[in-house]
Amino acid sequence: MIIDAGLILAVIGAGLAVGLSAIGSGIGVGIAGATGAGVIAIRPEKFGRALVFQAVPQTQGMYGLLIAVLILLSTGVIGGDGGSVPLPLGLAAVGAGLATGIAGLSAIGQGIAASAGIAATAEHDTAMGRSLIFAVIPETQAIYGLLVAILIMAFSGLLTGDPTATEATGLAAIGCGLAVGIAGISAIGQGIAAAAGSAGSAEHEGSFGKNLIFSVIPETQAIYGLLVAILIMAFTGMIAGDPTADLAIGFAAVGCGFAVGLAGISAIGQGIAAASGTATTAEHEGSFGKNLVFSVIPETQAIYGLLVAILIMVFTGMITRDVTATLAAGFAAIACGFAVGFAAISAIGQGIAASAGIAATAEKEEMFGKGLVFTVIPETQAIYGLLV
Structure with a gap:
């Protein structure tokens, strides 16, 4: 039996797109719904507004x-003969699926904001408009993911039916998806x-x-994730x-995606501090x-x-198209992305410290300097990742 790797990857990409985004929406809708149910138990007349949120x-x-539907249509799984799909297009489909799917987890942050909007509107009728604005703000991360997914499909030839992608740009598409997708988790913060x-x-x-x-x-x-995704598409010749x-x-593009994407999760710490x-x-x-x-x-x-992602582009020759990198260097770029990306998640701890610093400074203004000291100490872990 002949296994069509391209077709398998395309179907996986479709699954990632709808599956991961469904997780985000399900959790977000559930968070808002739980608050809505509690509110209408006391204020049943608020049912309509709660449903909007x-x-x-x-x-x-x-x-x-x-x-997911676009991927399945463009590869012939739906409405076609289900024939062979070139491997580069399969990789591009995975990139598109990652972009939309992981960015779809932004719905969790949107659910948190919508939940607060339901509670605020229950107590203050005039707060509806302002609360809706706050509730839709985390939507932008999902829009970035959708945009990058469509661009990947267009520039790779998935949408046009005129394939131009190579295996290298297929991998680059995955890097784009990781960059904008994982960075989209910033919506939780x-x-x-x-x-x-x-x-x-x-x-x-x-x-x-x-x-x-x-x-x-x-x-x-x-x-930052959107920017790196667009730069990857530009410098690898996709555009x-x-x-x-x-x-x-x-492979270097995949490293760029991990670097800026994982580092984007630092926004959760920033959100904790900003809330305080x-x-x-x-x-x-x-x-x-x-x-x-x-x-x-x-x-x-x-x-x-972001800095490491740009340095990877520079030192591998991605920007100049004067490629000096070996395959080993491409894998090393992925390791660099892991190092700085995972270390950057330490910002969640920094956000917790910053939140306490804000509270302390509010009580006593002279605590500002000392509060800053406590806040910057968790920075060292991220510096270790940057150094490596």
Whole structure:
């Protein structure tokens, strides 16, 4: 029996797209639904509004379904003869599935924000509009994933039926998917911050603008992932239609994806700090600047991931197309991505420390400097990863 590796990979890509995003949407919808059920038990007239908030995290599952169907249609699994699929297109399908599927986990953060919106609206009728804004903010990570998935399918020839991808650009597509997909998990941190913003704005309408600033801070990690994904597509020739055939570059692209993607999870720590900053600023308006300082500190781990991703592109010759890397160097790039990426998750601990620093500074302003010291200490783990 002949095994068509390309077709198998394409089907796996479709499964990743719809399966992972369904996990995110299911959890997010469940979080919002649990709060909604509790609210309508006391305020049954709020059923309609609660249902609106619960529906918000559903979209990620729809994005995953859309990409899965497009993959199956373009490879002939649906409505075709189910014939052979070139291996590069199978790899590209996996990249598209990872981009949409992992980014679909952003629905968990959206569910957290939507849950807070339901609670805020139950107590304050006028909070509906502002709370919806906070609830939809974590949607952007899923949109980035959807965008990259469509670009991968277009530039590889999956959508056009004119395959141009090589095995190297197929691997690069996986790197793109990892970059934007894993970085999309930053939406959990954003959801934590947005939930605090929703609650704070309901109690103090004048704090809406400042709360919005705290809520968008964890967005930057997702933007880094989107940026690296686009750079990979550009420098491997996917966008220009002149794809590289060097496998070392393909593996290096995977390393870039892991570096910036895993480092993007640092946004969870940033969200924890930003949520504390939101709550404290509502009570002490003069503390906004100091709270912002604490909230941005966990950003550095994401910057390390972005830096390593760019260095990989430079030293492997991906940017100049003057390839000097060997296959071993490509695998080394993946190891570099793991080192800086996993180490960057230490930012969650840093966010917890920053949150306490914000609270301490709110009580006594002179604690600002000492609070910063406690906050930066967890940074050392990320520096070790960067050093390696």
